[in-house]
Amino acid sequence: MSLKTPNILALDFDGVICDGLIEYFASTKRAYQQIWQANQIDDSLAPVFYRLRPVIETGWEMPILLRALLLGITEAEILNDWNEIALQIVELEGLDKSSVVQKLDGVRDNWIKNDLDRWLGLHCFYPHVIERLQQLINSAVELYIVTTKEGRFVKKLLQQQGLDLPVTQIVGKESKRPKYETLRIIRDKHQKTGEDIKIFFVEDRLPALQQVAQQPDLELVKLFLADWGYNLESDRHLAQQDQRIQLLSLAQFSQEFVAWG
Numbered sequence: 001m002s003l004k005t006p007n008i009l010a011l012d013f014d015g016v017i018c019d020g021l022i023e024y025f026a027s028t029k030r031a032y033q034q035i036w037q038a039n040q041i042d043d044s045l046a047p048v049f050y051r052l053r054p055v056i057e058t059g060w061e062m063p064i065l066l067r068a069l070l071l072g073i074t075e076a077e078i079l080n081d082w083n084e085i086a087l088q089i090v091e092l093e094g095l096d097k098s099s100v101v102q103k104l105d106g107v108r109d110n111w112i113k114n115d116l117d118r119w120l121g122l123h124c125f126y127p128h129v130i131e132r133l134q135q136l137i138n139s140a141v142e143l144y145i146v147t148t149k150e151g152r153f154v155k156k157l158l159q160q161q162g163l164d165l166p167v168t169q170i171v172g173k174e175s176k177r178p179k180y181e182t183l184r185i186i187r188d189k190h191q192k193t194g195e196d197i198k199i200f201f202v203e204d205r206l207p208a209l210q211q212v213a214q215q216p217d218l219e220l221v222k223l224f225l226a227d228w229g230y231n232l233e234s235d236r237h238l239a240q241q242d243q244r245i246q247l248l249s250l251a252q253f254s255q256e257f258v259a260w261g
Contacts, residue, residue: 005258006257007198008190008198008199009142009144010145010186011201012147013145014147014149016229018123018157019126022122022123029041030111055082060098060101108150120156123157129253129254134162145170146179150174151172151173154172155170183212197220200221200222201223204225209223209225209244213245225247227247
């Protein structure tokens with residue numbers, strides 16, 4: 001195995017493989033209407049919602065983000081202090097995170113059940129990514145999807161593209177554990193087989209990569225920030241200053257690992 005070639009590649013899904021911004025906003029609007037018994041939401045909020053997507057860590061936050069915008073909280077305020085704003089909205093309005101998640105996932109499940117083609121059509125895969133994934137599936141590299149999205153939604157979207165990844169290699173929100181813990185489990189599983197383990201992890205959220213970097217036993221996992229995903233210029237600048245994290249372009253990702261630097 002080359003030092004520049006992993007035998008395990010772990011990828012985030014949203015913001016690395018798939019651009020789901022249009023679906024995010026559409027599903028969030030429907031969930032919002034159920035949570036707050038609201039009327040039709042103005043689509044003019046979509047552009048600012050898209051720009052603020054990098055502040056979102058997990059799905060329950062999306063209806064809260066839309067609520068913040070409708071309450072008149074500014075884009076600058078959200079960028080500067082999103083975690084505190086989200087917590088305040090949840091507490092002041094007596095919301096339960098698990099209930100918000102159920103509303104959002106329920107919207108998606110109903111949409112898939114009643115109009116699968118429309119739901120699938122709201123997603124866009126980044127250029128050349130599907131071709132690259134197909135190459136990887138047919139190679140010696142073991143591919144994992146590690147995401148905060150429900151694994152069943154990821155499975156549907158990959159199948160639409162002709163990719164049939166085993167469910168054991170799609171680790172979604174249902175696992176209820178942080179990504180660094182999933183990477184640890186993947187590593188341990190392969191170490192039991194006596195393999196020489198080299199893991200590459202590609203993620204578009206800088207905090208998720210920083211959490212991995214803070215785990216002493218994961219120091220050999222090579223970390224990449226996808227510069228085409230849901231992150232801010234400030235995130236990309238910080239990644240360039242971090243010795244553990246490498247900034248990766250979509251053009252590099254689409255090529256052999258030797259091009260990753």
